[in-house]
Amino acid sequence: AQSVTQLxxxxxxxxxxxxxxxxxxxxxxxxxxxxxxxxxxxxLQLLLKYLSGSTLVKGINGFExxxxxxxxxxxxxxxxVHISDTAEYFCAVRGAGNxxxxxxxxxxxxxx
Amino acid sequence: EAQVTQNPRYLxxxxxxxxxxxxxxxxxxxxxxxxxxxPGLGLRQIYYSMNVEVTDKGDVPEGYKVSRxxxxxxxLILESPSPNQTSLYFCASSLIQGGxxxxxxxxxxxxxx
Numbered sequence: 001a002q003s004v005t006q007l008x009x010x011x012x013x014x015x016x017x018x019x020x021x022x023x024x025x026x027x028x029x030x031x032x033x034x035x036x037x038x039x040x041x042x043x044l045q046l047l048l049k050y051l052s053g054s055t056l057v058k059g060i061n062g063f064e065x066x067x068x069x070x071x072x073x074x075x076x077x078x079x080x081v082h083i084s085d086t087a088e089y090f091c092a093v094r095g096a097g098n099x100x101x102x103x104x105x106x107x108x109x110x111x112x
Numbered sequence: 113e114a115q116v117t118q119n120p121r122y123l124x125x126x127x128x129x130x131x132x133x134x135x136x137x138x139x140x141x142x143x144x145x146x147x148x149x150x151p152g153l154g155l156r157q158i159y160y161s162m163n164v165e166v167t168d169k170g171d172v173p174e175g176y177k178v179s180r181x182x183x184x185x186x187x188l189i190l191e192s193p194s195p196n197q198t199s200l201y202f203c204a205s206s207l208i209q210g211g212x213x214x215x216x217x218x219x220x221x222x223x224x225x
Contacts, residue, residue, distance in 0.1 A: 009152065042218065043116075043216035043217055043218045043219055044155075044214075044216040046213045099170060100214065102154040102156070
């Protein structure tokens with residue numbers, strides 16, 4: 001079985017400050033890792049994904065994430081956030097089989 | 113425009129009254145899936161389908177049924193809804209499983225009284 005833990009349910013941050021949203025996973029097999037974003041009253045859209053190769057993955061809107069196999073982590077970062085980044089962010093993992101498992105989500109609140 | 117559509121977007125119903133939430137995609141995707149989203153629990157997979165007539169249970173299938181008679185459609189059926197099925201539901205699709213990006217519908221907010 002696989003699982004995903006997002007360590008922070010809410011992250012408040014001031015505009016233009018850096019942010020890191022943490023994600024840890026457990027799986028007995030190699031995994032694919034994803035970050036999705038959900039803006040208010042909308043569905044989810046993909047920010048970035050790790051399939052293989054370079055452990056630093058760049059996504060849309062200036063976000064990036066680093067896959068760390070030894071620590072089973074896939075933390076999401078942005079060097080300078082904007083008000084428009086206010087949203088809920090979900091880390092997800094797909095291992096063996098066809099199920100995509102999501103974490104509980106982190107609400108990023110960017111303050112002016 | 114490539115998209116996943118769901119209907120209805122909002123639904124209030126009563127316990128025991130059968131309902132169907134429709135999902136359709138226009139991207140010729142093989143893989144389709146249903147999730148429910150509850151505060152603090154993230155998204156949990158209800159059912160998924162790898163192709164026409166091929167469906168399988170996800171993490172929380174109890175109380176739900178699905179069918180995949182056509183590639184583009186994947187309806188979610190609640191035969192006898194109960195209040196604990198009050199939730200936000202999302203349909204998603206992708207080309208194949210594995211590393212493919214899933215495309216999500218706009219969501220259906222269901223309230224069961």
